[in-house]
Amino acid sequence: MENLLKSLSKALAGFACVVLLAVMLITFVDVVGRYFFNSPITFAVEMIQLGMGLLVLFGLAITTLDRGHIAVDVLDTVVPKFVQRIFAMLAALSAVVFITLVAWRLWDRGIKFYEDGLATDVLFLPVWPVVILMAVAASVAAFIALVQFFIPSIQGDTHPLAPDLED
Template identity: 35%
Template structure:
C-alpha cells in the first residue's frame, strides 16, 4: 500500500536527519573542546535539521496515534460516544493541520519570491517551509484515516 511505503520513506528520512544532527553536534563538540575549532555554522545546521526532523516525524506520530491525549472521562462514556469524540477530534486536528499547511505554503511562496536564505550559511529556506506544509497535510490525512477507522 502506498501509505505504508510513504511511512517507510518518512522513517528513513527521519533516521538520516537524526544521524546528521548527531554528526553535526558531535563534530562541533569535538572541534570546540578538543581542537579549539568549532564547526562553522553548526548552530544554524542544528536549527534547520531539527526543524526538518520535527516535521518529518509529525506524520509518523499521526499515523501511529501517538499524540498526547487526555481522556479523563473516556472510561465512563459509552463506546459510541467515544467513537464520535474520536472522529470529532480527528476533524478538528485535520482542520488545524490544513491551516498550518496553508500558512507554511504561503510562507514558502514568500520565501521563494524574496530569495530568503539562512543567515550564516545561505541555505534557501523555502524547501523547509515546503517540507512543513507537506508534513502537515500528510499528518491531517493520517489523522483522518485513523480517526475514522480506529476504534
C-alpha cells in the same frame, strides 16, 4: 490505500532518520571542535535548526498513521460509549484541522521565503526548500489524518469507530 499511506509515512520516517543522523553528527563534531580544539563549526546552529524542523515534520506522518499523538482520556471511564465515540471523532477531526493548518501555513511561508530570497546567516543557504519539504511532509500527514477520519480502520490500535465503542 493503506499500503500507500504506510509507504509514504515510512519513506518520510526514513528521511527523518537520515536528518537525525546528520543533526547528531553535526552536533558531535561541533562539541568536539568547540571544547577540544577551540574551533566550533560556524554553521552548526543554522544547520541544526533547519534539521530539527525537518525531523519533526518528517516524523509527523508516521505518528499520525499510528495514531501516536498525545491523547488525554480522563473522561472515558465515566461517560457512556456513544459519548466516547463522539470524543474520538472530535479528536480525529481536530487532528485533521490542526495538521491541515500547519501544512497550509508552511506552504504559505515557503512561497513567501522564496519570493523574499530568505537565506541563512552564515552559509547563505535559501530557506524555502527546507520549508517546502516541511510543507510536503505536513501535507502527507494531513492527508493521512483525513483518510483516517473517513476510514477509521486504517492503522492504529484505537480509532473513532473502534468495535469496542459500538453500542
